[in-house]
Amino acid sequence: MLYLFPMALALLSSARREPIDPYPGLETVRHLYVHTPFCATVCPYCAFYVHTGSAAEMRSFVEALLLEWDRLRRTYPIAARTLYFGGGTPSLLPLDAFRRLAEALRPWESVEATLEANPRTVTPEKAAAWRELGIGRVSLGVQSLDPAVLRTLGRRHRPRDVERTMAVLREAGFENINVDLIFGVPGQSIASWKETLEGVIAMAPAHISAYELTYEEDTPFFEARAAGVWREDEERSIAMYREAWSLLEAAGYRQYEISNYARPGRECLHNQGYWMGDDYLGLGPGAFSTVGLRRWQNRRHTGRYVAALSAGREPPREEEGLSEEVRRRERLMLGLRTSRGIPYSWIEGEAERARALIGQGLAELSDGTFRLTPEGRLLADGIAGLFV
Numbered sequence: 001m002l003y004l005f006p007m008a009l010a011l012l013s014s015a016r017r018e019p020i021d022p023y024p025g026l027e028t029v030r031h032l033y034v035h036t037p038f039c040a041t042v043c044p045y046c047a048f049y050v051h052t053g054s055a056a057e058m059r060s061f062v063e064a065l066l067l068e069w070d071r072l073r074r075t076y077p078i079a080a081r082t083l084y085f086g087g088g089t090p091s092l093l094p095l096d097a098f099r100r101l102a103e104a105l106r107p108w109e110s111v112e113a114t115l116e117a118n119p120r121t122v123t124p125e126k127a128a129a130w131r132e133l134g135i136g137r138v139s140l141g142v143q144s145l146d147p148a149v150l151r152t153l154g155r156r157h158r159p160r161d162v163e164r165t166m167a168v169l170r171e172a173g174f175e176n177i178n179v180d181l182i183f184g185v186p187g188q189s190i191a192s193w194k195e196t197l198e199g200v201i202a203m204a205p206a207h208i209s210a211y212e213l214t215y216e217e218d219t220p221f222f223e224a225r226a227a228g229v230w231r232e233d234e235e236r237s238i239a240m241y242r243e244a245w246s247l248l249e250a251a252g253y254r255q256y257e258i259s260n261y262a263r264p265g266r267e268c269l270h271n272q273g274y275w276m277g278d279d280y281l282g283l284g285p286g287a288f289s290t291v292g293l294r295r296w297q298n299r300r301h302t303g304r305y306v307a308a309l310s311a312g313r314e315p316p317r318e319e320e321g322l323s324e325e326v327r328r329r330e331r332l333m334l335g336l337r338t339s340r341g342i343p344y345s346w347i348e349g350e351a352e353r354a355r356a357l358i359g360q361g362l363a364e365l366s367d368g369t370f371r372l373t374p375e376g377r378l379l380a381d382g383i384a385g386l387f388v
Contacts, residue, residue, distance in 0.1 A: 178206070
């Protein structure tokens with residue numbers, strides 16, 4: 001999950017200051033991401049930078065975010081089209097702190113603004129305030145409607161919490177709701193996965209994300225697999241992918257990226273910007289940014305992040321230089337995961353391989369665009385390797 005986030009340069013203060021470190025000639029940044037590292041508990045499969053924290057720590061963190069935003073907006077040309085509050089669990093932030101953050105970033109009339117939420121953190125008061133503050137899209141971390149699978153994943157919400165949360169969000173005026181799901185979980189049957197899909201479809205969210213579980217280093221799940229407690233079942237995961245594609249397409253959801261399905265017009269613009277290789281800025285500890293041929297990540301340490309910004313310094317970060325060739329390869333690899341595909345001109349030097357994929361039913365070519373079929377997207381990373 002990428003750390004992106006949006007807001008306009010005409011935003012934040014009436015007293016303008018000169019840029020800290022101008023980069024003349026840069027294209028305008030259209031996507032912004034704010035990473036909130038706080039969670040009520042840390043799930044055993046999660047490799048994102050997250051931890052628990054008190055309300056006071058969250059408020060101090062928000063003050064540091066505002067300081068980082070002030071630095072970035074004076075450094076880069078920003079006219080954001082998308083804003084993404086991710087985590088972690090940004091819906092866990094105290095409402096007064098989130099309000100302060102959101103009001104600092106306004107106005108965003110033409111911006112797709114998304115907030116990630118855990119079902120147990122959504123209240124009528126918070127939902128109404130989020131909507132009032134301009135949030136138009138909520139992404140719910142549901143993962144499953146099977147209590148046994150939820151326990152395996154370390155999730156504390158129950159299926160009925162999801163139904164209650166959907167009702168609360170709709171009462172507050174949210175029409176654009178995404179539901180995140182995970183398949184390939186140890187002990188999860190295809191029947192359980194199908195019941196979860198059918199249950200979520202019945203709730204009629206605008207968007208559904210169906211991610212295959214990955215075993216990331218430095219997580220309890222990774223250690224359990226290494227110890228032989230769990231084993232990956234590739235055939236079962238493929239069957240679950242096909243089940244999701246079949247049920248969701250039949251229900252009117254279009255697969256526009258290997259893990260993402262949407263009603264027409266409800267595709268996530270923020271993620272599309274990332275997949276297309278657009279520049280983006282990330283705020284918060286652990287957040288990535290890519291601008292031009294520079295990429296950096298704020299170090300994964302909330303205390304040092306807050307301390308540096310409070311002392312008037314940039315947050316500690318790790319940076320790398322990119323080449324045009326690296327960015328081209330990234331756009332190719334990400335583009336092949338989407339229904340948009342890539343310009344055929346990018347791979348016409350490998351025409352024989354492209355024809356072979358088309359002949360196997362894994363890809364198609366039309367109007368100068370090369371794209372993978374749903375079956376081909378199962379092999380997207382491997383196929384991309386043929387062309388990079």
